[in-house]
Amino acid sequence: MTKRKFNWYKYASPANFYPLAGKMIPWFAIPAAILFIVGLYVGFFVAPTDAQQGEVYRIIFIHVPAAWMGMFLYILLAVYAGIGWAFNARLSAMMASSISITGAMFTFLSLITGSLWGKPTWGTWWVWDARMTSTLILMFLYIGFISLQSAIDDPRRADRAGAVLALVGVINIPIIYFSVQWWNTLHQGATIRILNKPTMAPPMLAAMLIMLAACWLYSIAIVLYRLRFIIVERERGAAQVAAATAGI
Amino acid sequence: MTASPSTLTMFRWMVRRDLILAWRRRADVLSTVFFFVIVVSLFPLSIGPETQLLRSIAPGVVWVAALLASMLSLGRLFANDYQDGTLEQMLLTPQPLYLIVLAKVLASWLVAGVPLALIAPVLGVQFGLSQDTLLILTVSLMLGTPVLSLIGSIGAALTLGLRGGGVLIAILVLPLYIPVLVFGAGAVDASIIGVSPQANLSLLGAVLAIALVFSPWATSAALRISLE
Numbered sequence: 001m002t003k004r005k006f007n008w009y010k011y012a013s014p015a016n017f018y019p020l021a022g023k024m025i026p027w028f029a030i031p032a033a034i035l036f037i038v039g040l041y042v043g044f045f046v047a048p049t050d051a052q053q054g055e056v057y058r059i060i061f062i063h064v065p066a067a068w069m070g071m072f073l074y075i076l077l078a079v080y081a082g083i084g085w086a087f088n089a090r091l092s093a094m095m096a097s098s099i100s101i102t103g104a105m106f107t108f109l110s111l112i113t114g115s116l117w118g119k120p121t122w123g124t125w126w127v128w129d130a131r132m133t134s135t136l137i138l139m140f141l142y143i144g145f146i147s148l149q150s151a152i153d154d155p156r157r158a159d160r161a162g163a164v165l166a167l168v169g170v171i172n173i174p175i176i177y178f179s180v181q182w183w184n185t186l187h188q189g190a191t192i193r194i195l196n197k198p199t200m201a202p203p204m205l206a207a208m209l210i211m212l213a214a215c216w217l218y219s220i221a222i223v224l225y226r227l228r229f230i231i232v233e234r235e236r237g238a239a240q241v242a243a244a245t246a247g248i
Numbered sequence: 249m250t251a252s253p254s255t256l257t258m259f260r261w262m263v264r265r266d267l268i269l270a271w272r273r274r275a276d277v278l279s280t281v282f283f284f285v286i287v288v289s290l291f292p293l294s295i296g297p298e299t300q301l302l303r304s305i306a307p308g309v310v311w312v313a314a315l316l317a318s319m320l321s322l323g324r325l326f327a328n329d330y331q332d333g334t335l336e337q338m339l340l341t342p343q344p345l346y347l348i349v350l351a352k353v354l355a356s357w358l359v360a361g362v363p364l365a366l367i368a369p370v371l372g373v374q375f376g377l378s379q380d381t382l383l384i385l386t387v388s389l390m391l392g393t394p395v396l397s398l399i400g401s402i403g404a405a406l407t408l409g410l411r412g413g414g415v416l417i418a419i420l421v422l423p424l425y426i427p428v429l430v431f432g433a434g435a436v437d438a439s440i441i442g443v444s445p446q447a448n449l450s451l452l453g454a455v456l457a458i459a460l461v462f463s464p465w466a467t468s469a470a471l472r473i474s475l476e
Contacts, residue, residue: 140423147419151410160473161406165420168402168466172424175455179427183434
């Protein structure tokens, strides 16, 4: 994220990053809000009604970005956790814990919106489709990471144990994905295919991409926001001194 | 100062020691097997004695029960050595921790995984599986249970000494078990419907090979973190 642009060593210190994060949040939060509004407007009023699915398809404007964010954020989480572990960088590890909550939220959101979409379109809340199943498993991986970190009292151990788990999870994700896909073709109970998407009209695609950008910006803002709480919780003295001197 | 024993000797002694310890606590080993048998036997009671239905759910039931049973022994993998300080000494030895972990996992598989694979055909008979399928069931469990022990050891090392460790291990490890479950149950399933189970068994073997290389390493890292 943006902190790489700045002096690496200075802002790798949580106490120094705390005020910087505070300054960065509005730069992501405000564009996120604007893009959400624009994206929803384009999604609801500009994009045409789908010929096959009717109005119901509009849920993809939140569903698809949420599903993508769920996956991206897990990889990002593993990268930060890995950096935190390998270079003993506390801030990266805190970043990973901060990302985990947002990632789990997006994964959960994509499951919920997916089933809300599935009920009118497929006539069922849940299908053991390969993609849905692997999203569900991704949710389990997030839950594992969060429960492990919250079960450990010592923050240093929590960071490192979380990093091992996240990295093992990342290695496992492709294996899980292919096993699930293969399992699905084997069982072939449900005949509904998720992949018969018609080509998208440009406004539909535009709305989806705007929503995706909004979700990214929202994620960065909320992750930084949560990161500040984590910094204060763990490094109370240092962070408060830095915050007082920076006037934030 | 005496020369430290070669790594191979150390490996042999580690396996031997863990097997002796397991033998002295036979009840623990047996309880895992009984758990497996009881869980599998509950399914016909809850679903009904219809042979056709039982045959089609048998692979899933046996494999899920094997997953759950293998969770039971994970708590013991490092916990006793951790409590009496032996584990700390093991980390200090000049021998590679990788091999110590591998030896402990091997011993734990021999006492927890192999009995499951051996008793599974008896349970398969209860579910009306044919002879060929029973063989595939045993082979798939023989290939799959070592992966369960290997991946499980990561979870056991990460949760060492934590409160509520037992439930936590399940949450961490069960999602990672999914490929094993899919391929293992898939092999038996294929055999029931008369398709060659070879593809599933090969994939199970591939997963075993990957787990054999990577998971002792991850477990060693996790042990160092937990014992810091």
